[in-house]
Amino acid sequence: MIRAFFLLGTALAVGTPAMAQEQPHAAHTMPAPQSPQEQPAHDMSSMDAEETASHDADKDSAQSGEMSAMDHAAMGHGSPAMDAMIPETAPPPQAFENPGFAADAFVGADVMAASRAEVIGEIRGPKVFWVQGDRLEYRARQGEDGYLFDLQGYYGGDLNKFWFKAEGEGAFGEEIESAEVQALYSRAIAPFFDVQLGAKQDLTGPERTHLAVGIQGLVPYEFEVDAAAFVSTKGDLTARIEGELDQRITQRLILQPRAEFSLAAQDIPELGVGAGFDSVELGVRLRYEFAREFAPYVGVDQEWKLGDSADFARLAGEDPSVTNYVVGIRFWF
């Protein structure tokens, strides 16, 4: 049965015994395997010397010239010490002959220019469109349960991006408590950081517009940080700092502590904001990544209004301290 359906030749083979016999070389015998030839020992200290020496050579071309005049053969070609003897100089003039691209004259300058543009475009990278729902959650708490959404995303290349953020929360059965969107130009300024500049629009309350300036990225110990300052059209200055840290318990089970601090430079009574630390939010969420892109979570999140903001909250009949038990999903695409 098995033999009957044996699939022949779907793998590659480049010879058979029959074939080998046709070839004269089959008669040759193979020399006994030899051990590798003696090698100059790889000695760490001489490696270090190599590095230092070649750096010196870079900096002192006169010295390099002298070195290149030395008897290379005597120095033992291939040895680390030898490297310092080879000067790092500019290519000879012949290397600059026939300016332009080599293929242009044969293939056609226009054709090659278009082809180059295509390849360079691919390598520069396609613009990436990314949307993340970092927190989309149901918040169980004393009083009316609530909800929160926190989305962000970008469109762009390696260094320049259009970045957007949207955040809002409220209680079920009531008008939405707060909502805002941000539209930002984001520029990579360091391996792990982008600066962002743009506008924030409040969608609730007095619907203020703010100038937004921020920095977003990854600080040592892998904290994701997003810090921004906002100046409203009324001249109010506020700021917000968010930090998140992913702690992998297993490859898919991830604990994420999160902190958010809101600050204000002045009282903004119509927004219920007091000068100084306005509010602090600490949370921890445990998510399970069924896929990297899709992870439900549970967690707890504690919010405190501080200082004058707490007073404003009390005056409005609200508790300045709220504990939310949350369940939600984190996703991106």
Added chain:
Amino acid sequence: MSALSRRSFLSSSTGAVAATGLLTAMPAWARGAVSGTVARKGSDVLSGEHLTMSVADTLFTTGSRRGPGVAVNGTIPGPLVRLKEGQNLVVDLVNNSAHGTSIHWHGLLVPFLMDGVPGVSMAAVEPGETYRYEFPIRQSGTYWWHAHTLQEPLGHYGPLIIDPIEPEPHQYDRDYVVMLSDWSEMSPHEIMKKLKVADGYFNYNQTTWTDDYDMSGEDRRMWARMRMMPTDISDVSGATYTFLVNGHGPEDGLEYLFRPGERVRLRFINGSAMTYFNVRIPGTAMTVIQADGQNVQPVETDEFQIGVAETYDVIVEPTALAHAIVAESTDRSGMGVAMLTSRPGAKAPIPALRKPPLLTMADMGMGGMDHSAHGGGDSMGGEMSGGAAMAGGAMKMRDTSRLPETVKVGPGLDMVAANPVDRMDYPGLGLEDVGHRVLDYSQLVSHKPHAEVRQPTRLKTLHLTGNMHRYMWSFDGEKFSAVTEPIRFAYNERVRVKLVNDTMMAHPIHLHGHFFELVNGTAPDRQPKKHTLTVQPGSSAQFDLTADERGDWAFHCHLFYHMHNGMFQVVTVRPLAGGGAK
């Protein structure tokens, strides 16, 4: 569709497919129907002076995975092009696919216009077009060919074998190709986006609270402080890749037949997009006789790491009923498997995946600062402790003052190797302590002395740079899209090229159209010739080059998504006069 179900039936009925002789007639029923929709696994053979290679979009299935593929002449891999040294070759490349295509003849000495790199030596062959390649065959050995476009990782690659005019230096009874590759259900664009937006997307061997990696808390904090992952070994892993041997997944039961007492030549070709493999055949030693198509003095070993785009030919003399040919990905996320068997259906046990390795101090570019990095042995803990000790003190992961002015410093550069040492004697990550012999570059010695033994007259240093987090890759800090000047050589100039790897990944660097000689400690006239060189993480490596092929040539990291995200350059050999299209 009917073709697919027929194939499924055949595969599941047999559980085995055999690798047979090149000249064996293959009944049509046994090949599986040629289908416009599902690529067949494995290659047919193309020989002669005038070949036709037709590219088409297909589906591909392996195990339970199913997704897009690109087949050449209906198969993945595409045809085995088998040639004779000294012949002329004409290939008509017919593009029946929906995207631009090309064929690059990897490792072949060709006129630069025949090299098959869109944007450098030709324009992509558009859908419906036919392009003619024409060049003489000036060498022998094991090579491969592949598209230099986004079609490559989808299946547009195949083996290329050139029989020498002179007799082969070694005797063997059977001669097989073992072409390793990686295939994903995801399209290359999808993979690229995942790599851009999510660190470690494909890595399910990350450090966690519950892992059993031998690392102290201090070491773990050090890595977190650096914002790097000690498990960052393969950007794309077995989480999405199925590792293929001649197009066959581990479940396909590919067999290579032998008779006891026979000497079997296995031509390993790593045609992967992104995967380094550790290759071993438990129970039998391998004698390496060729690397990158060039004969070397025989070296007996038990395992070797094969970088993307490299080839190694080995001779084995299997003694057991069956031996497993195991190609384990270096991150230990999966393996390609085939059986070397003396009886169809006989199987040897397949070893389990070994424990994933961790990057070391040397991979951070601090090799010289910790001697244990060279010492082999289970020194991981020790190395990491060394690193942690430095974390509080002098260690700087990105001291850009160490870089020459030629390197552009910006967001695309996240690390500078503080002390990049030459690691020609390094067997590859995870192979320092496997309890048996492992090949390294310092063991490669050219079979014959070279005629060319001139001393290099100048040194050219290039830094391999990148930002893992942003997934940007470059030479000297500049992605190819930002580069304005090629790397220049004068015709016949002899140059030593030093590559410094300022990243924590191994990069297989490939120069088109030339062989270079590894500066690996052997005598200058015996330095092994290669077309692709792995530069170990945080390390340096050197090669000597005689720039004797005029024209513009691609020079790049052969990890597909590194090349495609910037680690690409053009080497030009001038003047063109006397050889523009020689």
